[in-house]
Amino acid sequence: MSDRPLIVAGLTLFVGLVSTPIWHGALNREAALAAPPIKLPAQEKQCVAPALYMRSSHMQLLEQWRNEAVRDGRRQFVALNGETYNKDLTRTCLTGCHTDRKEFCGRCHDYAGVADPNCWNCHNDSQMASRSTP
Amino acid sequence: MKITRKDFLRLSGLGFLAVAGRKAVRAVAERSFVPSTPPAKPVRWGMAFDLDKCRHKDGCNRCIQACHSTHNVPQFADRAHEIKWIWKEPFQNVFPAAQTDYTREFYGNLPVLLACNHCDDPPCQDVCPVDATWRRDDGVVTIDFHRCIGCRYCMAACPYGARSFNWQDPRPAIATVNPDFPTRTKGVVEKCNFCEERLAKGHGPACAESCEEKAIVFGDLEKPDSELRQVLRSRFAVQRKPELGTGPSVYYVV
Numbered sequence: 001m002s003d004r005p006l007i008v009a010g011l012t013l014f015v016g017l018v019s020t021p022i023w024h025g026a027l028n029r030e031a032a033l034a035a036p037p038i039k040l041p042a043q044e045k046q047c048v049a050p051a052l053y054m055r056s057s058h059m060q061l062l063e064q065w066r067n068e069a070v071r072d073g074r075r076q077f078v079a080l081n082g083e084t085y086n087k088d089l090t091r092t093c094l095t096g097c098h099t100d101r102k103e104f105c106g107r108c109h110d111y112a113g114v115a116d117p118n119c120w121n122c123h124n125d126s127q128m129a130s131r132s133t134p
Numbered sequence: 135m136k137i138t139r140k141d142f143l144r145l146s147g148l149g150f151l152a153v154a155g156r157k158a159v160r161a162v163a164e165r166s167f168v169p170s171t172p173p174a175k176p177v178r179w180g181m182a183f184d185l186d187k188c189r190h191k192d193g194c195n196r197c198i199q200a201c202h203s204t205h206n207v208p209q210f211a212d213r214a215h216e217i218k219w220i221w222k223e224p225f226q227n228v229f230p231a232a233q234t235d236y237t238r239e240f241y242g243n244l245p246v247l248l249a250c251n252h253c254d255d256p257p258c259q260d261v262c263p264v265d266a267t268w269r270r271d272d273g274v275v276t277i278d279f280h281r282c283i284g285c286r287y288c289m290a291a292c293p294y295g296a297r298s299f300n301w302q303d304p305r306p307a308i309a310t311v312n313p314d315f316p317t318r319t320k321g322v323v324e325k326c327n328f329c330e331e332r333l334a335k336g337h338g339p340a341c342a343e344s345c346e347e348k349a350i351v352f353g354d355l356e357k358p359d360s361e362l363r364q365v366l367r368s369r370f371a372v373q374r375k376p377e378l379g380t381g382p383s384v385y386y387v388v
Contacts, residue, residue, distance in 0.1 A: 066280060070276075070278050070280070071278065073270075073334060075334060090313055090314065090316070091313075091314070095313065118319070121303075121317075121319035121320075122279060122316040122317050122318055122319050123316050124311060124313045124316065124317065128305075128311050128313060128317075129311070129313035
């Protein structure tokens, strides 16, 4: 019975260490919740879909574009507001609008802890496009 | 619980009625949802290389350059890493059975253009384990680079050697990038796509449009009055390895 203080102290230390992520998050609540400093496109005001939808579901939209364009040959997208866009990551999304993908896609992916998407391994961003001959 | 004969008959009748009603509803629904689209007009894109016209200009590589710059095809110094969309081989390697000891003297080393044959029954499609390559309804055999896992079964299956594998990142080996066509990434297979991205915009393939001698004729094999069919009607043309039954869409006018 003389070991009781030791056991209690050890257990307290253990629980404290195990729950580090919880209380660390609680203490730094402000920092954790601050939105990532993304750079919005200067010249465009309207995305192909509402911002809230794009924030949560851009990956589904891009996958749908990909499958429809590559597999079914449907290359036009009619947005909710009636505008027609080409399903073209380079032209519609990257060179025409989000000219600096690192400041837009990259920052939010960093914040969310989602690995950098591998779209750019093949699809040309504005840096690659500027490597082309005029 | 005991069921009377009267109840039993009543319940059975109701059951039969319910089944009949469901069938009737389904029949009506199916009739109203029959798709009313007319059958698609058959198109089968094909190509003919006119070997005689192709020889007019010695060492001309305009078609190859046009294809490479349109599709961001990398140029590696090491032949083991070579990426081929459209390329040249000596006649005797392309048509080994179509020559004799005496014709070889003249024809043997003449360059012949090669590309994907866009087969009617492509073996590459049959072996792909992930459905990353398939024959479209218009006859173009295409690749979904997103889906390709780089297993290279298709390269083993293709009897024409038309497919190449990206052993390393191709981007550093591309001199000037065409932003309108994606580059590829390490670990995917690629080949000629009959310029399907240009066809979608109403243009012909880059190689055919770049040829000053009009040695490359592109058109619809199903359309009797197309330029391609007229060429195939007026001149003798062969396919590569027709005995394999793959049904190539690329013809060689000799």
